Amino acid sequence: MKRAFPLVLIAFLCTTLSSCELVEGIFKAGVWVGVIVVVVVVALVIWILSKIFGGGRS
Numbered sequence: 001m002k003r004a005f006p007l008v009l010i011a012f013l014c015t016t017l018s019s020c021e022l023v024e025g026i027f028k029a030g031v032w033v034g035v036i037v038v039v040v041v042v043a044l045v046i047w048i049l050s051k052i053f054g055g056g057r058s
Helices: 004-016 020-050
Strands: none
Touching: none
């Protein structure tokens, strides 16, 4: 059943969405996921550097 679910989902998407809408959705999700990942990584690096170099110490 676990193997059949992705195939059923793909078949459902292929029959309900036109190809242009599907490609547009994939690219929009990809762009936003990429933006979020970059923001999280930059924030994490800044936080780590502030901890290493004593940010917030009086």
